[in-house]
Amino acid sequence: MRRFPLLLLTPLLTLCTAQAASFTVGLAFDLGGRSDQGFNQAAYQGAKRAIDETGGAVQTFEPRTLAEVGRGIPSMASKGAGIVVGVGFSNNAAITAAAAKNPGVRFVTVDDLPKGPNTTGLRFREQEGSFLAGYLAGKQSATGRIGFIGGVDLPVIRRFRAGFEAGVKFACAACQVRSVYVSTTSQGFSDSATARRLAAQLLAGGHDIIYAAAGASGQGVIEQIKAQPCLKAANLPAGVKFRANPYADVPRGPAEQKACAGDTRPTFFIGVDTNQNALGDFDKNPATLNHGLTSMVKRVDNAVYAVIKDVAEGRPWRSGDRSFGLSNGGISLATDQYNKALIPDDLQNSLKKLEGLIVSGTVKVPAK
Template sequence: MRRVSLALLVAAPLLTLCTAQAASFTVGLAFDLGGRNDQGFNQAAYEGARRAVDETGGSVQTYEPKTLAEVGKGISGLADRGASVVIGIGFANNDAVSAAASGHKDTRFVTVDDLPKGDNTVGLRFREQEGSFLAGYLAGKQSATGRLGFIGGVDIPVINRFRAGFVAGAKFACPSCKVTVAFVDTSSQGFNNAKKATQIAAGMMKSGVDVIYAAAGASGQGLVEQVRTQPCLKASALPAGIKFRSNAFSGVPRSAAEQKVCAGDSRPTFYIGVDVNQNGLGDFDKNPTTLNHGLTSVLKRVDNAVYSVVKEVAEGRPWRAGDRSFGLSNGGIALAVDQYNRALIPDTMQANLDTVEKLIVSGTLKVPAK
């Protein structure tokens, strides 16, 4: 009994110390425009941070800007309130991250999508062009018109990596295909303007574009809404010089409502989602067995990247400052295939995508980043 009691007495302070450490560990997340529930990388970052603290203990504090002028304003405040690691989501937070890091040397700082300055900082960056190449390849092979579209939030390097990969993949699959490119805005507001994205998508469809890829944050919801409004292109409405070249989805069942709207010689329209799995947003009739309009989603595993760096800090592992790169080879980038789009990607096409992915990972196939 005395041995057991002594063991308990020794263990009790350790248990109290571990509990106190878990309770004091805080992750500070400063979102970009669009907020925590943007169904994009803000949401993914939050999910990654939550997964980490659920395993290690601690809590997550957030700052959510309502306007462009407020982006970055919460970085220092999160550090001042005692966050062990502060994460700025998006390049627009990077200047604030670098500034706060210089004044809070004992705090770890992270920027998603850019490289901050300081020995206590890390940049989580992604090879978006790799997954976008696969999406472009798929779109080029499956398009009925040979006309594709890309909508970027803002004309900046990270978004141009999405664009460059998509265009290259489309051309690799279909040299005669044409890709129309447009950007929502010249400021970060381009990631939070769904109405403008809807207008851009409508214009693209009018020109014969049947598959559109958006890398535009919350603005991408505007593309989904346009596809919902116009779930098909009709041969009679195609511009001069454009004709249907294939009908890759003729064997996929369609809802009665869609059959009515798309009666006659028509082909379905599709969006390609980004950051998180947005395939299900194209299930307009709430029935995955009928044709859905999310061709695929390019997964940018911000959740995995944030999870890994938060766990490092929480577990007291040695800090590795600087740039960290994520792509196809290390689980940072992938294409989403699930119940919503499996019928849109036949086995032969999936085999082709797997082959292309292996060529990219091996370095045999070089994907442009700009």
Template sequence: MRRPMHRTALLPLALAPALLLGTVQASSFTVGLAFDLGGRNDQGFNQAALEGAKRAIAATGGEVQIFEPQKLEEVGRGIPRLTALGAKVVIGVGASNNAAITEAAAKNPDARFVTVGYLPKGPNTVGLRFREQEGAFLAGYLAGKQSATGRIGFIGAAPVESLARSRVGFETGVKFACPACQIKSVYVSTTNQGFNNPAVARQLAAKLLADGTDIIYSAAGASTLGVIEQIKAQPCLKAANLPAGVKFGSDNFKNVPWSAAEQDACAGDSRPTFFIGVDTNKNALGDFDRNPATLNHGLTSMVTRIDNAVYTVIKDVAEGRPWRSGDRSFGLSNGGIALAMDQYNKALIPAPLQANLKKIEELIVNGTVKVPAN
């Protein structure tokens, strides 16, 4: 049952009639999940957090109540409302929910409060934070090795802390692989509105492609769909249209088959364009002809396993494990970050390059390569 609250809603997502550990009725264990802008299908933090919450509830019983803001000023308002419902665990996604999480935690010491991506305050709070810079470094290294023009782009939703880590890690990885490469980094907005504005993201992508950029790392939540749409509309760069001073170097994808439509559209001296997704695995979104055997335009995705982190913290509370407050950090060393390799991009990353990526990952994990976060 949907109950409108201005333009937002609190919605029960799942209910299991089983007992929890044989003592607590499922309906008495409620998880509250407050989204950031972009909604539950943002292909980013919101969607991953929801997947983790659903998986935890399926394992323990109970229900998830969600709060879905439609405007920036509504973000954060869901935290006290979810708390008032008696949620045992209240989770806020993103920086805009963090202050509300800290405030609600101080007023409700018997509940547990979590911010995804940021660190709240209080003994009953946890910040699920991710070393995005580690995965972004690997993605940048891959982009630096595979770019045909030496021009690479970064599109972020907004200059918030987690995306700043991604930007710095990506830029550093590109330069590690290709010191001569040029990187242009832009943001959709100065506020969290940038997570849900695919039209502006598409415009930014068009400008980058016009400048000779052939690979774009998009850390922009739901706005990434605009980047992908632009690459779908412009699946290649043509030599005749390159700006002054830009020439094709490598032709790393010459042996990967193209669809008939793209062969026609990209006839002559051309190179394919690619996006790199973030947070969830977006590789399949680059399969424009729905044929994994032909060239895919999702080079890879830097996957943040928010789902695993959310699943773990909910399950810990549901099963009565000791609470550990503070910063819980996830990266390459503990399965919190990974590059997506699957049927869609395996032809784009040859075995020697995959081996190099694995070696670099090991160097990051053991501390030999230190990736800056700012």
């Protein structure tokens, strides 16, 4: 990575060279930045993989405040980028404006639909994977109370919420889902402190599984689960009781055994965008109980990779909406060494069957 001198108060603009810079990709991040362990990071991984194969360079713009989101897009387009990708809906207005002024450049928005014949939107059927995540949570919750934390109340986040709530109810009609939001602005995707406070409130209400569709804010949820790895029967609110103990036989590390002695049940987060299961391995031992139940993975990396490869290799441009879901590898639930013990074989089989029913259209998943 080469970093070029910049004024101290300007956003971060870098050029990452894979081979000779004969083809340049402009990648404008949303708040949270390239290393958010989520949406932005996945987009960068996809762009880097495409450039490693085709040659060229990735130029990135990293906003430090909400007001800076999208500012790097015009300069990327005017300085020779063959394709400019804006990550997140907040970049969409800048992508549409730059596309109108640079008809020879291709423009992409991840998670929204820009305007113009030289633009395309990479959008995902988040509700499909969220339905599976909700089904898993409904089957495995020890209290029947489950939480959802959205970054902002937007159409894309409503798809997460609608699918998740429907999946919980499909598995457990008596279960309750409480949904809350971090903010009313895009700051909701980079405010881990507020997300952590909301997670603490949900846990206090007896919600033992929390699904966060909130970008980098989701790190606050993980931090709160780490601080409170179990619910204690004596601290449950009135009217809430443990209904099951599905993880009684999963071994736990010494620290957790001590902290969660007596009548307790473990707490879990469900990761989003990338596979965040490993972030729930608080004792650095995959053999003991993990607190990442699963992750609803949006293969932003695959989508960004595919559209960049098309442009770099001269394939015909497809404007408009490109949709990704369970049927074409755009959405999946993550299973690995960290959460395998949390999802019994019979439940794994049920999830596979349910996925097939969603793809075939037999099970209709709501998007709002």
